[in-house]
Amino acid sequence: MTDCIIEICGLTKRYKSKAAVLNAELKIYRGEIVGIIGKNGAGKSTLLKMIAGLVYPTSGELHFFNRAPAGDQSFFERMGVLIENPGLYLNVSGYENLKLLAIAYGLKDSNARIEELLQLVGLDGSRSIKVKGYSMGMKQRLGIAVALLGNPDVLILDEPINGLDPQGIMEIRQLILELNKKGLTILISSHILEELSKIASKYAILHQGEIVEVISREELQHKCEERIEISVEEAKTAIPVLERELNLMRYKVIDSRNVYVYDTDITIRQITKVLVEHGVMVDSIAKHKQSLEQYFLERTERAGEHHA
Numbered sequence: 001m002t003d004c005i006i007e008i009c010g011l012t013k014r015y016k017s018k019a020a021v022l023n024a025e026l027k028i029y030r031g032e033i034v035g036i037i038g039k040n041g042a043g044k045s046t047l048l049k050m051i052a053g054l055v056y057p058t059s060g061e062l063h064f065f066n067r068a069p070a071g072d073q074s075f076f077e078r079m080g081v082l083i084e085n086p087g088l089y090l091n092v093s094g095y096e097n098l099k100l101l102a103i104a105y106g107l108k109d110s111n112a113r114i115e116e117l118l119q120l121v122g123l124d125g126s127r128s129i130k131v132k133g134y135s136m137g138m139k140q141r142l143g144i145a146v147a148l149l150g151n152p153d154v155l156i157l158d159e160p161i162n163g164l165d166p167q168g169i170m171e172i173r174q175l176i177l178e179l180n181k182k183g184l185t186i187l188i189s190s191h192i193l194e195e196l197s198k199i200a201s202k203y204a205i206l207h208q209g210e211i212v213e214v215i216s217r218e219e220l221q222h223k224c225e226e227r228i229e230i231s232v233e234e235a236k237t238a239i240p241v242l243e244r245e246l247n248l249m250r251y252k253v254i255d256s257r258n259v260y261v262y263d264t265d266i267t268i269r270q271i272t273k274v275l276v277e278h279g280v281m282v283d284s285i286a287k288h289k290q291s292l293e294q295y296f297l298e299r300t301e302r303a304g305e306h307h308a
Contacts, residue, residue: 002029004066005154005185006051011060013046020046022209024060028154028187033180035200036189037296043209044189045083048158051187052081080152082160086143090132094123094142097131101149110149117145121175137168141175148179155179157188161195173199193292207300224290228261228268230275231283235259238280245274257283 006028049055053076064075102110118124121141242248250262
């Protein structure tokens with residue numbers, strides 16, 4: 001079984017009477033790309049800062065590699081962090097930025113590592129350009145190189161595509177996937193679910209500081225897959241008819257009356273016809289297709305109603 005390298009147990013952060021994060025529960029396994037999704041102000045940055053050791057939780061526990069830190073800062077040294085804007089020296093080059101930080105970190109013989117990182121993030125051809133001449137996308141890629149300088153096991157990225165143009169977004173996406181192929185576990189926050197869906201293997205949906213759902217990419221795709229929703233008097237009567245007459249194979253029985261059909265080559269008309277011909281009363285039938293954004297909004301709205 002894949003190692004659980006970060007476990008979040010009832011993590012809460014309060015600022016006076018306001019809970020920025022409340023009773024968060026999440027397990028992160030080695031090699032995952034975990035998307036932290038939520039509206040602005042949902043608590044994404046605060047949660048990532050607590051995981052990174054930059055903010056101390058009000059209550060709850062963090063376990064790294066099956067152990068609680070208990071004041072041991074070495075756990076946090078195994079993380080690379082890019083939260084908000086990268087702190088860069090604008091009047092020197094990307095190489096010089098990394099060299100200065102390597103000296104500050106006490107890293108010896110860092111030249112080869114710096115060259116490797118610049119090549120990895122696609123900045124090896126910009127050695128002579130000062131950072132103040134970089135595009136926003138280039139600055140973000142250099143910020144990721146800074147986060148990788150200490151060769152971490154986990155990379156934490158807070159809204160890394162915010163404000164980027166389509167080219168910059170594509171470059172960051174490709175870089176994240178490349179880093180993950182090399183074995184890096186990645187936590188990435190965003191309020192743009194469509195973009196996260198292209199890279200994340202699992203999602204934690206935040207709403208008003210609470211993780212309201214943790215869902216895998218496969219589960220999310222299945223929930224948003226196009227389907228025909230059928231409501232009948234008895235599902236157990238309808239299913240044998242559909243299997244026999246239409247060779248139905250991809251379906252899910254929701255309850256005693258409702259069935260979801262995922263066979264895209266079967267039409268509403270065909271289903272209605274065979275059911276009526278075999279004496280099965282159809283109460284309702286409709287095609288359903290939900291976008292990822294619609295799912296997110298519906299899920300957070302349900303959570304909001306629960307809190308009301």
